[in-house]
Amino acid sequence: MPYYRAIGEFPRKRHVRFLRPDGGLYAEELMGEEGFSSDSSLLYHRYLPTAIVKSEEADGAADGPTAPNQPLLPRHFRTGELPAGGDLVSGRQLLLANDDVRISFAAPRLGSGLYRNSTGDECIYLTTGSARFESVYGSIDAAAGDYVVIPRGTIHRWLPAAGTQGSGDGAAFTEALVIEARGHIRPPRRYLSQYGQFLEHAPYSERDLRGPDGPLLADGEDEPVLVRHRDGLSLLTYARHPFDVVGWDGCLYPYAFNIADFEPIVKRTHAPPPVHQTFEGPNFVICSFCPRPLDFDAESVPVPYNHHNVDSDEMMFYVGGDYTARKGSGVGLGSITLHPSGFTHGPQPGAVEAAIAGLSEGRTSTDETAVMIDTFRPLRLGPASQRTEDLSYAFSWARGLSPGGA
Numbered sequence: 001m002p003y004y005r006a007i008g009e010f011p012r013k014r015h016v017r018f019l020r021p022d023g024g025l026y027a028e029e030l031m032g033e034e035g036f037s038s039d040s041s042l043l044y045h046r047y048l049p050t051a052i053v054k055s056e057e058a059d060g061a062a063d064g065p066t067a068p069n070q071p072l073l074p075r076h077f078r079t080g081e082l083p084a085g086g087d088l089v090s091g092r093q094l095l096l097a098n099d100d101v102r103i104s105f106a107a108p109r110l111g112s113g114l115y116r117n118s119t120g121d122e123c124i125y126l127t128t129g130s131a132r133f134e135s136v137y138g139s140i141d142a143a144a145g146d147y148v149v150i151p152r153g154t155i156h157r158w159l160p161a162a163g164t165q166g167s168g169d170g171a172a173f174t175e176a177l178v179i180e181a182r183g184h185i186r187p188p189r190r191y192l193s194q195y196g197q198f199l200e201h202a203p204y205s206e207r208d209l210r211g212p213d214g215p216l217l218a219d220g221e222d223e224p225v226l227v228r229h230r231d232g233l234s235l236l237t238y239a240r241h242p243f244d245v246v247g248w249d250g251c252l253y254p255y256a257f258n259i260a261d262f263e264p265i266v267k268r269t270h271a272p273p274p275v276h277q278t279f280e281g282p283n284f285v286i287c288s289f290c291p292r293p294l295d296f297d298a299e300s301v302p303v304p305y306n307h308h309n310v311d312s313d314e315m316m317f318y319v320g321g322d323y324t325a326r327k328g329s330g331v332g333l334g335s336i337t338l339h340p341s342g343f344t345h346g347p348q349p350g351a352v353e354a355a356i357a358g359l360s361e362g363r364t365s366t367d368e369t370a371v372m373i374d375t376f377r378p379l380r381l382g383p384a385s386q387r388t389e390d391l392s393y394a395f396s397w398a399r400g401l402s403p404g405g406a
């Protein structure tokens, strides 16, 4: 996925001679998934993409210990309490993780060095500000609300947006939720035809995906690239700058999708989160809760019912608007809640009644924006979540209840 694109110059057939202006050959590189059996792109380099001159073990693999969600509790973390600093690669502060996915928060002040994640795809959701993503495929200007999906193995870097400056001690140029998968992040299979085109019922389509805007060429020798691989982190030094691709074509490349381009699906009574699904990864899904009309049946209850997804841990990141169902719980913008398997969650006390009253007073829409990640294996708590936990959240549903319940 997503679909075929072509950028810059490439030869008329695959795997034929492609001559540089000086008469030498461009170096062809296949970036392909699942061992030549899934999506791929062919890239044409000015120099050999294989030419490294050094490899060193790199520091930084240690994110700090993670802890199990024990004793089992619903949890609330406040990302607003996390410090800004570093860059969008080295400044990741680990919130939650399991063997399928790592979820971090970053508020970078600096541009990053060159980076390649060879353990899986990444999806970066920008909550504030803007940033420029540069890669061997070209660059993408990203802004608040963008998910940027980066295929495994893409050499790239994150910089402050063009025209802005990152600085070591200034404000962060963006705040981002970083989702690192141990596999591929793709649009849900059910949104696609058997050949990969978005179907009419899908909440977004090819036109909503922004790919790289053109070849990105940079000069340089002895360029370090930080590689996250299955055994840790290494610093590989490339003989020539990896941004030397004059053209590429194929179906594998980074792209951006803005949450505001997600077309919400609304029902007469409350619709469950699968209607909000945006991407799927190995053993997890990513959903976008977007501003939308409220459920419109005369007797509808326009907030979620109590629910226990017995197979999932549910993480919700609140990024915009007013999330009615969590009113009175202390959850606000920048909050993350974790509702684990083993615990039934639902609206805070009084939220159902308030939502019904809102309908009778003429409220017809919600302005909430949230990013949800459901994982099918338990999430462990990283240092950044443990540091910012609101310990009173777990018992917020019981607060103010009369002895007989209310």
Ligand SMILES: [Fe+2]
Pocket: 307, 314, 339, 345
């Ligand atoms: Fe839920």
